[in-house]
Amino acid sequence: xxxxxxxxxxxxxxxxxxxxxxxxxxxxxxxxxxxxxxxxxxxxxxxxxxxxxxxxxxxxxxxxxxxxxxxxxxxxxxxxxxxxxxxxxxxxxxxxxxxxxxxxxxxxxxxxxxxxxxxxxxxxxxxxxxxxxxxxxxxxxxxxxxxxxxxxxxxxxxxxxxxxxxxxxxxxxxxxxxxxxxxxxxxxxxxxxx
Amino acid sequence: xxxxxxxxxxxxxxxxxxxxxxxxxxxxxxxxxxxxxxxxxxxxxxxxxxxxxxxxxxxxxxxxxxxxxxxxxxxxxxxxxxxxxxxxxxxxxxxxxxxxxxxxxxxxxxxxxxxxxxxxxxxxxxxxxxxxxxxxxx
Numbered sequence: 001x002x003x004x005x006x007x008x009x010x011x012x013x014x015x016x017x018x019x020x021x022x023x024x025x026x027x028x029x030x031x032x033x034x035x036x037x038x039x040x041x042x043x044x045x046x047x048x049x050x051x052x053x054x055x056x057x058x059x060x061x062x063x064x065x066x067x068x069x070x071x072x073x074x075x076x077x078x079x080x081x082x083x084x085x086x087x088x089x090x091x092x093x094x095x096x097x098x099x100x101x102x103x104x105x106x107x108x109x110x111x112x113x114x115x116x117x118x119x120x121x122x123x124x125x126x127x128x129x130x131x132x133x134x135x136x137x138x139x140x141x142x143x144x145x146x147x148x149x150x151x152x153x154x155x156x157x158x159x160x161x162x163x164x165x166x167x168x169x170x171x172x173x174x175x176x177x178x179x180x181x182x183x184x185x186x187x188x189x190x191x192x193x194x
Numbered sequence: 195x196x197x198x199x200x201x202x203x204x205x206x207x208x209x210x211x212x213x214x215x216x217x218x219x220x221x222x223x224x225x226x227x228x229x230x231x232x233x234x235x236x237x238x239x240x241x242x243x244x245x246x247x248x249x250x251x252x253x254x255x256x257x258x259x260x261x262x263x264x265x266x267x268x269x270x271x272x273x274x275x276x277x278x279x280x281x282x283x284x285x286x287x288x289x290x291x292x293x294x295x296x297x298x299x300x301x302x303x304x305x306x307x308x309x310x311x312x313x314x315x316x317x318x319x320x321x322x323x324x325x326x327x328x329x330x331x332x
Contacts, residue, residue: 095216096273155277157276159272
């Protein structure tokens with residue numbers, strides 16, 4: 001078999017592998033909703049500087065640690081954030097950070113959670129929106145997408161959540177201990193507000 | 195009083211602008227209200243961006259600015275207070291630290307160190323307790 005034939009055979013195997021992964025995309029996603037996007041891209045294009053896992057880890061260890069710590073917080077707060085958004089007293093406040101946890105079914109774009117922050121709020125009374133800004137400095141409305149949730153690991157978001165709780169309890173909620181300022185306690189208080 | 199408190203906060207050595215904070219600048223030559231959105235962004239200029247003008251309206255001409263010497267944090271803004279609490283916890287190396295509220299929201303009811311009942315160490319608001327804690331952080 002010539003070199004060209006061998007390359008063609010390997011490329012057909014790569015394409016078949018990419019197809020199979022995409023057909024069962026959900027099965028390849030972790031609980032955060034992240035799938036092997038880079039792998040599929042490399043299988044499709046045949047490009048990319050592949051390193052062994054050990055080399056990759058040694059080079060990207062710092063970034064991985066940051067990502068892991070962030071992802072751990074994400075996993076812990078994901079359900080909590082959804083509960084917060086589901087509360088009738090919930091609304092987006094300026095300063096809150098948003099994060100998109102999941103990227104939907106196969107073909108979803110994006111490789112990692114996208115972090116945005118609410119800049120100001122306003123809009124039509126029947127359809128309130130929050131103007132948000134991302135790292136590209138582009139204001140845009142908060143998308144009507146249940147996958148966008150508040151980032152409860154962000155201090156500004158927790159501070160704004162406390163304001164919502166105080167408002168819901170009409171000033172009766174006071175911070176008297178650490179237990180009352182954890183995201184869990186604040187979301188529970190928001191849910192229990194009259 | 196609010197401006198004085200904000201100046202004390204900015205003067206602390208542990209102070210830094212954090213994403214989500216609201217700043218106000220009110221001088222003879224300049225008035226502005228900014229929401230610091232991005233924080234330190236090393237990919238660009240190490241700065242923050244603004245999409246809110248002095249009237250609180252969307253500012254489409256998004257500018258990128260370094261925090262100026264006249265910019266002060268708005269300590270009535272809850273997101274800013276949340277960031278300030280985060281700074282205090284970082285400075286004190288205590289992720290669970292919180293000022294203690296003695297008598298609800300009453301004046302003089304906040305203390306930085308829980309066991310103290312000394313009137314001298316009481317603070318009239320949550321914000322002033324946070325600033326005092328930031329100043330006292332080692």
